[in-house]
Amino acid sequence: MENIVVQTVERADPQIVRRLGECGVATVHEAQGRKGLMASYMSPIYAGAALGASAVTILAPPGDNWMLHVAIEQLKEGDVLVLAPTSPCTDGYFGDLLATSASARGCRGLVIDAGVRDVADLTKMKFPVWSKAVHAQGTVKETLGSVNVPIVCAGAYVRPGDVIVADDDGVCVVAREEAEAVLKKAEARVANEASKRERLAAGELGLDIYDMRARLAEKGLKYV
């Protein structure tokens, strides 16, 4: 595997990216046909964080955070760093110094299928991170990886420039070229849910709203 840094990355329209972030993970995931979701072990380091951003991807060796420094130079306003290790690792690749540097380049957060540290400081800085682990374990700078190549991160395939949506429910990837279409469906869902919510709050049942009773009976459900 050659070690490369791809410097030209196409990104989706910033307004679309931002609005996808506002729709939230569960809605976007549904809107795009339930694909692109990262594994459930990806947790935010603090509650209430939410993100819509364009991915700068990093493939890094276990216990080696050298490529993070390389990736930060590739950041543009509105990006998020997305790191996958080449083998499972919980080391703390990223802390408050790197967050300071990334923030200075317009970075909105980090998604990492590995560990993060200095989480008290990151929380104070309001720099959101979704990670597999929190661990103080330090890393080295000895082995190359790549920046802005397609990666598999926490079970999801991510290409540079894809849109990352993240909140307390996890992390979802939207293909850059589908971002606009997905946004349209996602915002339609949000609108539609509002009216559903009202009816449900008033005590109407999903069984009736979604007209489920006949099909349940047909499948053989018995009330006793």
Added chain:
Amino acid sequence: MENIVVQTVERADPQIVRRLGECGVATVHEAQGRKGLMASYMSPIYAGAALGASAVTILAPPGDNWMLHVAIEQLKEGDVLVLAPTSPCTDGYFGDLLATSASARGCRGLVIDAGVRDVADLTKMKFPVWSKAVHAQGTVKETLGSVNVPIVCAGAYVRPGDVIVADDDGVCVVAREEAEAVLKKAEARVANEASKRERLAAGELGLDIYDMRARLAEKGLKYV
């Protein structure tokens, strides 16, 4: 396995259920002889939630939340939904719309040996959930399960109408017919602990309060 919905469920006295909730999981678990505790992976989606409620049980296929709609119709004021999947699953069976619907029927919360989503909204609604995972992954409505049958949820056997006590320490099940007796013992423990707490706070040692020194010596403990 026939798929059924049992519509008549006996519940414990609401005052007893409420007071068991106030005693808390650790105390109730001790009071009933250390049984009925769910696995330690069952975590609240926000800190500080506490619950005493009667179980409406759900047995559901992996990745299929149809039975939740069926179960909501069976809810009475003061109930909690308790869902066990028929095989291990972390999908998000439940979100803010279902919580809105369940709340409208008097439901106090959800205990689910699977995933939940929309946790930011659920937290705002103060709808407590104890779950195995937080995951945005959507589910289908294709395969039947059952409602109000005995289930094994996170390692604990739960029958419809059993009392569920839940807080930051986890989830405990009290058999409906033992609820009153367990409450008596639990409240006695609470009273007894108050006096212990005072003595310990004053610097007295458990070694002396519980008279442990002789038995430790007899077992062979050596001070060096």
Added chain:
Amino acid sequence: MENIVVQTVERADPQIVRRLGECGVATVHEAQGRKGLMASYMSPIYAGAALGASAVTILAPPGDNWMLHVAIEQLKEGDVLVLAPTSPCTDGYFGDLLATSASARGCRGLVIDAGVRDVADLTKMKFPVWSKAVHAQGTVKETLGSVNVPIVCAGAYVRPGDVIVADDDGVCVVAREEAEAVLKKAEARVANEASKRERLAAGELGLDIYDMRARLAEKGLKYV
């Protein structure tokens, strides 16, 4: 294995212990050459806790918390209890009564490679605990262990009197006799990081500050 309680434990200078705590886990771990870190599954029961304290160590059987009572008598002002079970266990060895007792003896917190309970109360008391699990499961008082012997806790070797540093990033052990030297290096790191932080915040890149470009090229990194 004989079951013993070692009553004489040398501790590091209280000022050094306190200042190590203020440096934080990530810094101390780096300062001592990246050793002594406990496993990443050791989590604080509430965010924001931080600790520098001297270890009173406990080796206890699974599901048996008898030795905690014995250990509490050995506590001195500024100590932390550090418990390793003799085999993996998630039971709740420790709750608010033991915390009350330990606090009365000057104890600053608990590090336990097992479970803890009453976490809502412990949070209110501001008694910090780093644990593998939160579980209400009760324990017995039947089998001896030892107090103030060397133990392996969550993958780290801890001797009585060693310094424990803990915060949101995890738990790190500093050998008592190295405490002073490690503190010196740790405080130097803190000072050094402040200037780095400023330069990074101003937009300077780690690639330039740490002079990485030549070495990256030499290793074969290609920009495309």
Added chain:
Amino acid sequence: MENIVVQTVERADPQIVRRLGECGVATVHEAQGRKGLMASYMSPIYAGAALGASAVTILAPPGDNWMLHVAIEQLKEGDVLVLAPTSPCTDGYFGDLLATSASARGCRGLVIDAGVRDVADLTKMKFPVWSKAVHAQGTVKETLGSVNVPIVCAGAYVRPGDVIVADDDGVCVVAREEAEAVLKKAEARVANEASKRERLAAGELGLDIYDMRARLAEKGLKYV
């Protein structure tokens, strides 16, 4: 929880038990409507073991195997020991001496949601064990549990006298009173599968044998 030993246990007809064992876990699990299966982490200590036997159940504290000695006295020819710890444990509760003793009483094997040891000897003895772990860790004899009470073992509810079917695919529990009906269905499945196997081996497709094409099209599957 009182600690009791129930001495009178009703068992299913030995011929039915044996024949259920011959049907195998996957077939029996299907035949009874896909219930009663233990978790997938329950593995045989050697490949090729298979079992149909009546359960003598044991509820035991973590790291304490005293109740195994008590249970062995309750064994009858054709029984299997089924042990659930009161909290998660991987200690080696059982080894070749206990297997020798159990065998002498007619015991056919052990199902344990914890650890086992001496597996090389047990393999030589052809004493099958399905367990969560293999670990040499020793246990104590200090705390009571119960024998022949209902337990939850690896997620399945087991009552004394229920039928245990186990093979390389795992462990399944059949309620004693349903054993005969389940056997009838299981043996019908075995017969039916033979003809299916022939047709499939001849190259016929499940799509055609089970007549799936129309329903797939109706659901919207597209061939491209």
Added chain:
Amino acid sequence: MENIVVQTVERADPQIVRRLGECGVATVHEAQGRKGLMASYMSPIYAGAALGASAVTILAPPGDNWMLHVAIEQLKEGDVLVLAPTSPCTDGYFGDLLATSASARGCRGLVIDAGVRDVADLTKMKFPVWSKAVHAQGTVKETLGSVNVPIVCAGAYVRPGDVIVADDDGVCVVAREEAEAVLKKAEARVANEASKRERLAAGELGLDIYDMRARLAEKGLKYV
């Protein structure tokens, strides 16, 4: 996500596929620059199995094996089925009947990031399976997935027609269009290793063969 079956799949040259299988996973993984390896939890159901085959990919809902029937029709001589569930699942999607059917179509084995059952029969049939779990848990046929679309299986990105190499060390994916180049490097490695093996067997040290001493000293390694 539309549910589709792609019927035209380009495959690599059968001789290349076969020879990649003979090189083995570790060698192929090295030869292609250490990429394409599935997670370490993917285990063969019996020791000694080895495979080089072309992927027919399956994306299937949790607990639903309908798409396996669809995929079998798409198999050609020398193919392997590769299944990823849309969310984590350990159910037994595949057993001896499906293996009989797949074998009749020339299928060489199954790679599944979920469960398999009837492993005793599959072992007798010498039908190799690499899976995440062995579990008898049955599945339904209710929800569509897709066949021959790109999937992420156990952390690796797999496209239909890619080459799968599997043995006791795990499973590796080789991009179809790189298969020939990777084979060349892999076979060169095999040849090169033979001479290394001889020298090492004769007692020569890797330190000398690979000329490591100077670089170790330069990095600061001290012999004491």
Added chain:
Amino acid sequence: MENIVVQTVERADPQIVRRLGECGVATVHEAQGRKGLMASYMSPIYAGAALGASAVTILAPPGDNWMLHVAIEQLKEGDVLVLAPTSPCTDGYFGDLLATSASARGCRGLVIDAGVRDVADLTKMKFPVWSKAVHAQGTVKETLGSVNVPIVCAGAYVRPGDVIVADDDGVCVVAREEAEAVLKKAEARVANEASKRERLAAGELGLDIYDMRARLAEKGLKYV
């Protein structure tokens, strides 16, 4: 942490080491008071392997096997390599070439709290390995570690020259200076077990042999 290779290691008497190996893990673990056992996830790559050998210890970075080459030079006839990574890792540090080299120096096996590869070849060579994982994932040679320093491996503290006993039940460490005393107790246990086995095989109960009935009654066990 300085990176060092300690060249002078005291070992226990080879006859004692060999005989400890013959006693087996469960017996040795009991004989030394149930200490020194590694975690239950340490599994042999093939059934039936057994080992008594002196430890050459290795502390290695995640994904970096350089120190294995350094350690092989330090091996003496009858040694075993024992490797702990500085953070959790499942990469395949060791394969058939390193095994060939180690064997040529008299090495008896490998104990590694990480991954191993080429397990089919290692099995053919009868080179036993106890590991946390089997994974083909390759490693680099960039970062130093240490050889023959004290390490924590899979939860056990190991010093160079300590005796490693390993078999199908796992891995146990005996302190070099206690080896002779532990052997005496272990061989006494073996002798004692033979007579116990006979009595148990004859149908005598542990309840009677170990005289447990009175104590069970006193603790409150009730026969119903």
